[in-house]
Amino acid sequence: MNILVTGGAGFIGSHLVRKLLAEGEQVTVLDNFSTGSRDNLPQGVKCIEMDVNDAALAAVFDEGHFDAVVHLAGQTTVHISMESPALDGEENVIGSIHVLEQARRTKVQRVIFASTAASYGDVAEESLPIVESEPLHPMSFYGLSKVTVEHYLRLYQKSFGLDFVILRFANVYGERQGNGGEGGVISIFAERLAEGKALAIYGDGEQTRDFIYAGDIAAGIYAALCTEHVNHAYNLSTQTETSLKELVAILADVSGKAIEPRYFEARSGDIYKSMLANGRARRALGWAPAVSLHEGLRRTYDYFRMRAVQAKE
Numbered sequence: 467m468n469i470l471v472t473g474g475a476g477f478i479g480s481h482l483v484r485k486l487l488a489e490g491e492q493v494t495v496l497d498n499f500s501t502g503s504r505d506n507l508p509q510g511v512k513c514i515e516m517d518v519n520d521a522a523l524a525a526v527f528d529e530g531h532f533d534a535v536v537h538l539a540g541q542t543t544v545h546i547s548m549e550s551p552a553l554d555g556e557e558n559v560i561g562s563i564h565v566l567e568q569a570r571r572t573k574v575q576r577v578i579f580a581s582t583a584a585s586y587g588d589v590a591e592e593s594l595p596i597v598e599s600e601p602l603h604p605m606s607f608y609g610l611s612k613v614t615v616e617h618y619l620r621l622y623q624k625s626f627g628l629d630f631v632i633l634r635f636a637n638v639y640g641e642r643q644g645n646g647g648e649g650g651v652i653s654i655f656a657e658r659l660a661e662g663k664a665l666a667i668y669g670d671g672e673q674t675r676d677f678i679y680a681g682d683i684a685a686g687i688y689a690a691l692c693t694e695h696v697n698h699a700y701n702l703s704t705q706t707e708t709s710l711k712e713l714v715a716i717l718a719d720v721s722g723k724a725i726e727p728r729y730f731e732a733r734s735g736d737i738y739k740s741m742l743a744n745g746r747a748r749r750a751l752g753w754a755p756a757v758s759l760h761e762g763l764r765r766t767y768d769y770f771r772m773r774a775v776q777a778k779e
């Protein structure tokens with residue numbers, strides 16, 4: 467397959483590009499490097515520096531003859547979306563429409579879209595794990611942008627026959643994750659720990675998230691590129707709740723350091739418990755998460771420790 471990965475120089479993109487190359491696929495990355503970097507990519511990967519809102523996107527599609535597009539590009543920070551809904555809409559809604567329009571025009575066969583657990587909003591604890599049919603009531607403009615693009619995908623499919631797969635990621639973590647954006651707690655903890663700094667927990671530490679390793683997300687995206695079961699939304703998650711206290715305990719184990727986190731008052735607006743069901747993705751995509759939290763945290767901590775050592779040199 468000849469695949470365009472928008473936002474491919476970002477955190478998740480960097481894992482996906484490695485997976486696609488390992489599978490022998492032809493890859494082009496398009497990224498404006500707002501949060502991503504060429505350093506995230508293996509040497510020799512074709513990488514075009516461009517914003518998805520740039521009019522020159524049309525020429526990239528004309529020349530690329532892509533079979534599929536994985537659309538990861540966008541701004542990923544909830545609080546930026548709350549402070550500047552227009553900027554979020556420009557990046558995440560208008561930018562996505564431009565990608566869909568070029569995909570339709572150049573007869574791309576399918577678009578894989580990176581959606582999010584934030585599309586569901588605050589779901590009652592009794593309804594966990596959240597299944598894909600749960601109503602979408604986002605609590606942020608970031609979540610609303612993702613839901614809006616999900617609707618665009620459905621209408622593009624209905625109107626023009628452009629196939630899609632929507633993937634709603636849980637909290638993704640792993641090597642090369644930045645500090646901002648979604649699900650950054652693990653990268654923040656691992657980086658601070660590697661630099662010998664204290665960890666802060668807001669709330670009682672019993673709040674939970676569904677943490678999934680970025681390599682498993684890359685494998686899920688690849689399964690979505692290959693599946694016959696298109697035009698659906700799938701959660702990509704571990705379907706396991708982990709509290710921040712448990713997270714700290716595993717990090718203490720992988721780092722060999724004693725950790726005494728400092729506790730602060732909970733931040734308003736933070737969801738207390740979160741977990742996504744992954745049965746639909748397991749059945750339809752033949753995919754399952756393969757990397758345990760312990761192993762994923764070890765890889766992530768090793769990455770940040772190496773970076774801390776390099777920064778000192």
Ligand SMILES: NC(=O)c1ccc[n+]([C@@H]2O[C@H](COP(=O)([O-])OP(=O)(O)OC[C@H]3O[C@@H](n4cnc5c(N)ncnc54)[C@H](O)[C@@H]3O)[C@@H](O)[C@H]2O)c1
Pocket residue numbers: 472473474475476477478479496497498499500501502503516517518519537538539540541542557561580581582583634635636637638639644647648649
């Ligand atoms: N990390 C998570 O936990 C998580 C969870 C759910 C969904 N997602 C989604 O997955 C996707 C990738 O997220 P990530 O964590 O790798 O974030 P990231 O910030 O590392 O990657 C986003 C990439 O897109 C690029 N980009 C941003 N705006 C662009 C634009 N207008 N034109 C071209 N390139 C642009 C950035 O430079 C960056 O390389 C995003 O769409 C995000 O919303 C991430």
